[in-house]
Amino acid sequence: PGHEGGVALDDLPTMIDRIAGLPGAEFAGLTTFPALLFDSASGGARLTPNAETLARAAEIARGHPASPQALEINAPGTTSTEVLGMLAEAGATQVEPGHGLTGTTPLHGVRYLPEQPAVLYLSEVAHIHQGVPLCFGGGLYIDPVFGDYQVRAVVAHDPSEVSTEPVPVDMPAPAAIDYYARLHPGESRTVAEGDTVVFGFRVQAFVTRTLIVGLTGVSSGRAQVAGIWNGFGDEVSVGGSG
Known part of the structure; x- marks a missing residue:
């Protein structure tokens, strides 16, 4: 709940027509969220019904004349290297790094994975x-x-x-x-x-x-502040520094 939105499958061809008819725009692909969720019972990740809907949408889109030859399928949710194979089998061509970037997906809380927790x-x-x-x-x-x-x-x-x-x-x-x-x-x-x-x-x-502070050089023992941002992603100045 609270994640609802997007385009119904029956309306997808019409939406592709509308996008293709816009000057300076073209239809490139599809996305859904979340495609994966953490399963507390198994301690792993599972595909959501959204992933099945995304696969059906891809079939519809590939049959549309405005569809590109290489249709992009974006399927984020609990993203890490641990689940890339599962997402690829489900048809995904790309994901967003999400909490995989900082090693803080739910899977990182129950398993040792290549991404190490990198946020505090x-x-x-x-x-x-x-x-x-x-x-x-x-x-x-x-x-x-x-x-x-x-x-x-x-x-x-x-x-x-x-x-x-x-x-x-x-x-x-x-x-x-x-x-x-x-x-x-x-x-x-x-x-x-x-x-x-x-x-x-x-x-x-x-x-x-x-404030959100990005650091570099932590692993080498030479930590430096790379930037400071607020929750909206705007870079901010603290204490007169840039």
Whole structure:
């Protein structure tokens, strides 16, 4: 629900006619979303009914005189190298990288795959209320592909503490993701305002109010900021830097 749209199969020939009749445009291919979904029962991915509809649409399109010889079939959803064979067998000619780019598809949460997780959610302790540390939210939203689970975060004052045991976190409700998350370190842990808080979960950039920072050189130990963007993809300037 909430993903509905597109063109009905019976209306596809008419839509191709309309596209072919537009100046400066031509019909090139078809897409659907999602073509694949994570199956929690098997721990793998499965084709959705959308994939079958896409295959039927491709048959219709190939019979249309305006169809290109090499019809493009775009079939995104839970994309990673693990599922490329399945998508190819279903007729896909291309996909979007999606969370495969950052190694954060649901499959990456249950298997070791070639793509390594390469994104984190960085916050800090905002204040301590009645002995409970709270960290900044700013769109602290986890894509609910796994349902509810105990979220944990690394809390550290400096790099020497990053190997300490992650602490349990009470995540905010969806209506309060721009506020705070509550941290529950053990009694032996000392947490102060300004301490760094590092989460590792499946983010959705389009719901965040925080900044998105791209880094290069991490694997070589020479990390550099490649750019800073907001949730809309607009590059922003921070502290007077470009």
